[in-house]
Amino acid sequence: MRGLDGRGRPEKVYALPQSALGDNLSVLADAVLAEAGTSVRMEALAKRLAGESSFANHPLAKRLNLTVEKLNEMNYHARWEAGPQGPRLIFTHCPYAAIIGKHPELCRMDTELLENLMGDSAIQLFKIGKEASSICVFAIGR
Secondary structure: OOOOOOOOOOOOOOOOOHHHHOOOHHHHHHHHHHHHHHHOOHHHHHHHHHOOOOOOOOOHHHHHHHHHHHHHHOOOOEEEEOOOOOOEEEEOOOOOOOOOOOOOHHHHHHHHHHHHHHOOOEEEEEOOOOOOOOOEEEEEOO
């Protein structure tokens, strides 16, 4: 450590990143959803999460890529793949895992979010933790 006269080694300061310190957001979200009950409109939440993002005017591949990019900014760990019945969006992480057991309506919000972003219909085929699945899968445009 440098002394007042400027001699010595430079000072190094170490700290944990904010993300490692944790937060209380899952508890707060659980409380808000429980308090609001059925008055929470998943469609409105999905629109709010999508924000100004709507990729409906782009070609399909571009819509899928932009949607995956937006979802990954929100920690879904998403990707898409082509299939014989059309494209499928795959989430390998649920950002609501801490509360999804008490609030399965968040899966409906995810479906609405995809429909807002893609400008197309979405159907959830598999859910993380259900049907022995470690991923969520949504069919697009069926």
